[in-house]
Amino acid sequence: MTKYVAVAGKGGVGKTTFITLMLRQIIREKEISILAVDADPNANLNETLGITVTSTISEVLEENKNIKASQDETSKASFFNRLDQCLLKTPGFDFLTMGAPQGFGCYCYPNNILRMYLETLGNNYDFVIIDSEAGMEHISRLTIPHIDIMFVVSDSSGRGIRSAGRVHDLIRGLQADVDKIYLIVTHTVENSLKSLADEIAQTGLQLIGDIPLDDLIFQQDIIGKPLFDLPDKAISLQAVDKILRQAGVGGRFSDSK
Ligand SMILES: Nc1ncnc2c1ncn2[C@@H]1O[C@H](COP(=O)(O)OP(=O)(O)OP(=O)(O)O)[C@@H](O)[C@H]1O
Ligand SMILES: [Mg+2]
Secondary structure (H helix, E strand, O other): OOEEEEEEEEOOOOOOHHHHHHHHHHHHHHHOEEEEHHHHHHHHHHHHHOOOOOOOHHOOOOOOOOOOOOOOHHHHHHHHHHHHHOOEEEOEEEEEEEOOOOOOOOOHHHHEEEEHHHHHHOOOOOOEEEEEEEOHHHHHHOOOEEEEEEEEOOOOHHHHHHHHHHHHHHHHOOOOOOEEEEEEEEEEEOOHHHHHHHHHHHOOEEEEEEEEOHHHHHHHHHHOOOOOOOOOOOOOHHHHHHHHHOOOOOOOOOOOO
């Protein structure tokens, strides 16, 4: 069974960073098939992964916005073919970019086809890992209907944690079917978790771990190298590894496919 893993949380807290480091850790651990999806309209996961994107799902949706349920099978097949062209293959995982939202008009039918396409595509993989934007558009529109693990990410501020609490409420209020929800606190320094303990408790979220403020992340950015190539010694990588083990991703989790 395919496992769907996604992130949520307010802007700039470290969601894309976590997804990038998670991908890096999972692919080196086992022979597993992974589809990584950038569902952020302001797509930048490709950059942290060092991938060049040629076309996005939104562009294909825009090209096919006039497709109707009554249309012949050939047009539907060509729509599917175009969607397939958005799928990039890398040695460790396949990669799909959803892209910026479409213009005005009714996209119900193409969106239904997209939903079907993503479901069928997802079945080919052990893991589908989704970088969602702060507004969780695709999750609330149910383009992505099922999530096995949702990591709600917060930075080390009280405001960040309270926002994570609201995201938690939002997820529970959605129709989306989310199995496990965990909190990750990023940019931590000594005593961050201790001073945030009360705020964290109030969110009702289970804290699965933290990712310390890592100077190597800044340095990687400054020298213009993809975050994906962060050196092994990075404290952030070790922290992500611990979180994944804690969540059962890569160990027990991937064994249960
Ligand atoms: N543990 C960390 N240590 C140091 N810098 C970090 C850490 N985590 C993230 N950053 C930095 O914080 C910034 C925001 O991170 P990131 O892009 O991952 O956030 P995001 O939640 O995906 O943002 P958005 O909502 O805009 O997509 C980036 O410049 C990133 O390099
Ligand atoms: Mg991001």
